[in-house]
Amino acid sequence: MKQMLKIEMERALKGAAFKIALIIGMIIVTVQFVKVGLHNALNPLEFFEYGGLTLPYTVIYTWIGGSFNVYYTLYIRLLPIMVVLPYAATYYTDRRTGIIRNYYCRTKKINYLIAKFTAVFTTGGIVAVLPLLVNLLATAMLLPSMIWSNGSFCYSANSMWSSILFTHPYVYYLLYFILQFICAGLIATVSLLISQYVNNAFIVLLFPSVLCEFMNATAGWLPTRKLKALAPWRLFRIDQLAVKYWQTYVIFICTILVMDLVVYVWRGVKDDVL
Numbered sequence: 001m002k003q004m005l006k007i008e009m010e011r012a013l014k015g016a017a018f019k020i021a022l023i024i025g026m027i028i029v030t031v032q033f034v035k036v037g038l039h040n041a042l043n044p045l046e047f048f049e050y051g052g053l054t055l056p057y058t059v060i061y062t063w064i065g066g067s068f069n070v071y072y073t074l075y076i077r078l079l080p081i082m083v084v085l086p087y088a089a090t091y092y093t094d095r096r097t098g099i100i101r102n103y104y105c106r107t108k109k110i111n112y113l114i115a116k117f118t119a120v121f122t123t124g125g126i127v128a129v130l131p132l133l134v135n136l137l138a139t140a141m142l143l144p145s146m147i148w149s150n151g152s153f154c155y156s157a158n159s160m161w162s163s164i165l166f167t168h169p170y171v172y173y174l175l176y177f178i179l180q181f182i183c184a185g186l187i188a189t190v191s192l193l194i195s196q197y198v199n200n201a202f203i204v205l206l207f208p209s210v211l212c213e214f215m216n217a218t219a220g221w222l223p224t225r226k227l228k229a230l231a232p233w234r235l236f237r238i239d240q241l242a243v244k245y246w247q248t249y250v251i252f253i254c255t256i257l258v259m260d261l262v263v264y265v266w267r268g269v270k271d272d273v274l
Helices: 002-013 016-042 070-084 090-097 099-106 109-140 162-167 169-194 201-221 246-270
Strands: 048-050 053-055
Touching (some): 002 109, 016 109, 070 169, 090 109, 090 201, 162 169
């Protein structure tokens, strides 16, 4: 099992697709940092004004995940594509080319399937979180980490972990990075499910993105607020543009995990590819 996991992680992390996905995310956060972060840091006399109060720009308002902006919106929309690029299609290509037979001759099916799942999940999570972490740290090097509760604060006070945000903002960000890592990694594993039913690599890569856009469009029709919050544009926004519920994340994570266990693992073990 350890050897299989080592092989899959090396294939995933050393692949060109992983680097390309990271570059896409880094381009977005770098442009935001140059256009917004550096601008705010290099103009110390240009203040943020609200209600007659003159307040300086801070990390909380300036970094890409701290406010409603076109850069973060673009990042969230591209996220389902970015997380599948590194390694999600390799299960399909392994089956298509017959490489999977070589693995099955040398190890148990369950070892290969778990190693593949781990590699896809890990690379998807890294691609989703690492660019945001770099942007946050870069912004924190230039601006103070203060919170001005002045009414224009985009974070919802009645949302999940809001009390932590107002007392320990970086703990709040760490918690959301962990949560986003998990959710993004699980979205990447959706390609593993669809790989068993389609015969086209582009469908394998695009299906999670299409599914997320479908959820964005239809979640508003669901009967309760907790279900409405399943829209990915809400789930992945750290700035809490919409009210979030911990139950929504539990539903999202458990649903994909059950599908992974039933469809991907169980069927993968049962399928005879030799």
